[in-house]
Amino acid sequence: MSMTISPYPNALGAEITGVRLSSSCDEDIIAAIKSALHEHLVLVIRDQNLDPGEQVAFSERFGELVVRVSGEFLHPDYPPVLILSNRIVDGKAEGATDAYAGSHWHSDLTYAEKPSFGSMLHAIEVAEEGGDTAWANMYAAYDALPGDIKNRIDGLNAIHIRDRRRNPRAGISENFDRDVNEYYDIKVPDSVHPMVRRHPITGLKSLYVSPRFTVAIEGVDDAEGQPLLDELFEHQKKPEFIFQHKWRRGDLVFWDNSATIHLAVGGIKPPGVRRLHRTSMAGEVPYG
Numbered sequence: 001m002s003m004t005i006s007p008y009p010n011a012l013g014a015e016i017t018g019v020r021l022s023s024s025c026d027e028d029i030i031a032a033i034k035s036a037l038h039e040h041l042v043l044v045i046r047d048q049n050l051d052p053g054e055q056v057a058f059s060e061r062f063g064e065l066v067v068r069v070s071g072e073f074l075h076p077d078y079p080p081v082l083i084l085s086n087r088i089v090d091g092k093a094e095g096a097t098d099a100y101a102g103s104h105w106h107s108d109l110t111y112a113e114k115p116s117f118g119s120m121l122h123a124i125e126v127a128e129e130g131g132d133t134a135w136a137n138m139y140a141a142y143d144a145l146p147g148d149i150k151n152r153i154d155g156l157n158a159i160h161i162r163d164r165r166r167n168p169r170a171g172i173s174e175n176f177d178r179d180v181n182e183y184y185d186i187k188v189p190d191s192v193h194p195m196v197r198r199h200p201i202t203g204l205k206s207l208y209v210s211p212r213f214t215v216a217i218e219g220v221d222d223a224e225g226q227p228l229l230d231e232l233f234e235h236q237k238k239p240e241f242i243f244q245h246k247w248r249r250g251d252l253v254f255w256d257n258s259a260t261i262h263l264a265v266g267g268i269k270p271p272g273v274r275r276l277h278r279t280s281m282a283g284e285v286p287y288g
Ligand SMILES: O=C(O)CCC(=O)C(=O)O
Pocket: 084, 098, 101, 102, 103, 108, 131, 132, 133, 134, 262, 263, 264, 265, 278
């Protein structure tokens, strides 16, 4: 079996076939995956079959895993695994639906001081229609900004928060079926990150804001800061920066959170069920 990497024609993404992922993959396979990730930002690795324990062990080959602050939707035996599922059990979704994870463009865990460096989603069940995930290339988004905006945001920091109740752009979905206050009362300090981030490995600059987590610009009053954020949020989701993935059972998608944002496109057509397992690797404090 030999691993093949085929870049997609979009602004980012590549498909990988011919490899069987496991915690005991050879070091040269891990190195090739890392290098493809730095080049393509999103890797769609086809035809995998990892149980939650194996997904944890494989993900750990790329760094320490993050366990989310809320215990909701975590796998009972493997807490680093977040279950995304719309299957209804006893009147409630058995996993996080897009009311909890992904309904607004974001990069994972930027509300934390050390956001996630990369995440993996493994498709256990897929719906016939709907449930795609989209990624956008934030190197390309930064490069395409007009010079005056680049000059304005280079060196500025933005504030990122977890609590949707404090983010009018995200808001609480009517499909939120847990206790909203219990879910968001967990105390998580807000974080401040550069609006233009230098990638810790490639050294390239990316636009590092998102409507899900970024709520304000530090030291800039809202009369000026909010319209600028609106402009950046519109800009970063232009079609030329995006790759949209239609899930196949067995896909494992591994992406770079430093230079991309992503979105749960939604629209799963009932009675379709989509179940994905997510793991996220810890990253570093971002710098500009
Ligand atoms: O459900 C999806 O398609 C995306 C999930 C997501 O945004 C996340 O896991 O952060």
